[in-house]
Amino acid sequence: MQKSGAQILVDSLLAEGVDTIFGYPGGVVLPIYDVLYDSELRHILTRHEQGAAHAADGYARASGKPGVCLATSGPGATNLVTGIANAYMDSVPVVAITGQVATSLLGRDSFQEADITGITLPITKHNFLIKDTKDIARTVREAFHIATSGRPGPVLIDMPKDVSTGMAEHLDPGPVQLPGYRFNHKPNPEQIARAVRAIEESERPVIYAGGGVVSGGAHGELLELAEMMLMPVATTLMGLGGFPGDHPLSVGMLGMHGSKYANYAVSESDLLIGIGVRFDDRVTSKLEEFAPGATIMHIDIDPAEIGKNMGVDIPVVGEVRLALRQIIDRLKPRVATQWRDKITVWKKEHPLDFVTNGQLKPQEVVREICNVTRSNARITTEVGQHQMFTAQYYTFTKPRTFISSGGLGTMGFGFPAAIGVQVACPDETVIDIAGDGSIQMNIQELATAVNYNLPVKIAIINNGFLGMVRQWQELFYNRRYSYTELKNPDFVKLAEAYGAVGMRVNNKSELRDVLEAALGVNKPVVLDIPVEREENVYPMVAPGEPIHKMLG
Amino acid sequence: MLHTLAVLVENSPGVLTRVAGLFSRRGFNIDSLAVGRTEDPEVSRMTIVVDGDDRVLEQVTKQLHKLVDVIKINDITADEYVDRELVLIKVNADHTQRVEVIQICDVFRARIVDMGRKTLTLECTGNHGKINALEETLRPYGIKELVRTGKIAMVRGTKNTGYQENGAKEESL
C-alpha cells in the first residue's frame, strides 16, 4: 500500500517508540501536521521552536529516551538552532525534524528556505536532507540509531515538502547499515589491566565523574567502585546525580565553582580517574596545573575525547558501564585509607558556606527547596548564579534528576526543559530554578504549561540583576555594572495573565510555607523570590588560575 | 610535519563540506586535498595532506572517524607509497626563451599541451618535490598561471588501503 511521506514519517516515529513530540507548525510541514491531526502520536505545541528543542532535550535527559522536535522551514528551523547546539554540547539524544521547501525550489533562496543541514553541520552528530519519499523510513531509523548509540547527540532530518506529499510503499528498512559508523563498546583488556594496576598502586585516587556516567547508566558501577576502593568522587555539573551527593565519599562538584575539598582532592591526587568527562576548561581551569601530580586515567565511549584537552596516561575507550564492571571485577576492596581521612578533614575545615543575615539569600532558597522536596524532585535550571547555587546546595542523589545546560550555558533552557521533563515524568515534582533574567528568555512557554496542564514550578531567584555577569563586573571590572541591572515585570501578575498561579515570598520567614503551598498546587506555578541582590557565588576559581587557588 | 591521509568516504552529497568544515572548525591545517571516485562508485577517496604534530594528527583522525560518512582512514605517511600531483603551468616563452623552456620541459618529462604567441602551457605529473622543482625552475621566465591538483597517493605493493580490504574503520586505540 502506498502512503504519503508525511504518513511514513509519523508511522516511522511510532515504530521507533516515540510517544510525544514537541513542535510548531508552518507552511511546509502542513502535510505532517495533517497526519498528526488524527494520529496517536502526541504533539505538544510549544510557543517558540526554541522551546520545542529544549523540551525535547529535557524529555530525553529525564527519560533516557530520545526527544523529538518538529519545526517548519526557514525561521522555524533556525529557531531550533540554539536548542540543537545545546543538545550537542551536552551529548543529548534529540531528533530534530524540519520541513524544507520543495526539492524543485532548493538552492534558489525560495520563501522560507534556509540551508539548515549546512547551518547545523557543526552542531549535530549527523544530519540528513531527504530527497526521495522512499528514503524516509530508512533515514528515520538511521537517525534514531545515530542519536542514541555510542556517544549520544542530536540528529537533524530535513524534509522537503514534496517528499512529505509524495507517495511510496512503506517498507521496513531493516537493520541499520552504516559502514562508516562504528564505535568501541568493549574496552581493550590491556588498558583495563593497566587501569586496575594503577588503582591498586594509587594512594590518593580521585574519581572525576561526568555526564557520561549519567547517560551511560553507570551510576551503580560508579558507586560500587568508589565504595570498594574508598575513592572520593567529584562530579562535574553534568555528572551531578550520577553519584549520591549525600554519600560520605562524595566531594560534590569540582572546577570553577566547585567545593574547595573537591578541588583540593583533585590537586593532591596521585591518580585521577575521569569517567565520561571531557576535561572542559570550566573544570580544569589552568590545564598545566590540573592534577599536576596525578596519573591521568580517562574512561569514555568517544576516543576523540582522549587527549583532546588533556594528556592521558591510561586511556580506556568503551562503554563506561562495561569498563567499570570489568575494572571492579578485577579489584580487591580496600579497608581504610589515610587519604579518605584527609578528605574528611578538608570537608570539615572548608565547607560550602555563606554569610546569613536578615536578607533572604539565594543559597537559603535552594537549600529550602531541597528540604521541602526531600531531594526527590526533578530540578532544571537556567544559567547563572542560581544554577551554580543549585549545583552546590541542592543534594542530588539520583541520576537524571538534575537537568541543566552545561556545555553551551543556554539561558532560557530550564523552563522549556522542565516542560519536557514533566511530560516524561508526569507524576513527579518538576521545578525550574531560574534567574529573573533567564526566565524571560522563554517565558512564553507558560502558555504551553497551562495549555497542557503541566504543573511545572518555576522558582525565580530574583536578584534584579544578570547576577553572574554582575559578579564578574564586580570582581574584574571595578563594579562597573554595565547593562546588568534589570527592570522586571511583576512575575505574579505575569503568571496570572497566562492562567498559571503566581506567588511571592515577601520575606525570609515565609519561604518554607510559600514553597510548600506552591508544591501543593497541581498547576504551573511561578514563584517570585526576591533575594539579596549582590550575593556572589563562591568558591570561585578566577580565570587562568589553577583550581586549588580559590576566591571566597 | 606533513602527513598524508587516505580517507575513504561515502559518496554522499555534503561529504566534502563535512570534512572541510571539520578541519576549519577545529583549527587543523589542510595542505592539500584531492577527491575523486574509486573502484566502487558508492565510495570516494580523499587524499588529505595535513600539517601537524602527532597530537594534532591523532585528533584529526579521531574526529574524522566520528563523521558518519567517513568509512576508513589510513595515515600512509610512514608507508612506502606512490604519490602524484598534476600541474598545468602557463609560462612566458617568447621566441628568445622558447627553446630553453622546451629543454626544461624535457628534463622534467613535462608535456607541452598548448602554445600561444608568447606563452607555452605545460602539463607535468610527479611527486610533490618534482612539481615544486619544475615550478621553481620556470619561475624566472614568468609564470602567468598555475594550477595544481593536490596530491593523490597509493601504498606500494600488495598492502591495500582501499575499501575491499575490510570495510571496518581502523581503531586507533
Ligand SMILES: Cc1ncc(C[n+]2csc(CCOP(=O)(O)OP(=O)(O)O)c2C)c(N)n1
Ligand atoms: C542566551 C545567553 N545569553 C547570554 C548569556 C551570558 N550570561 C551568563 S549568566 C548571565 C546572567 C543570568 O542572569 P539571571 O538569569 O538573572 O541569573 P543569575 O545569575 O542572576 O542567577 C548571562 C547574561 C548566556 N549564558 N546565555
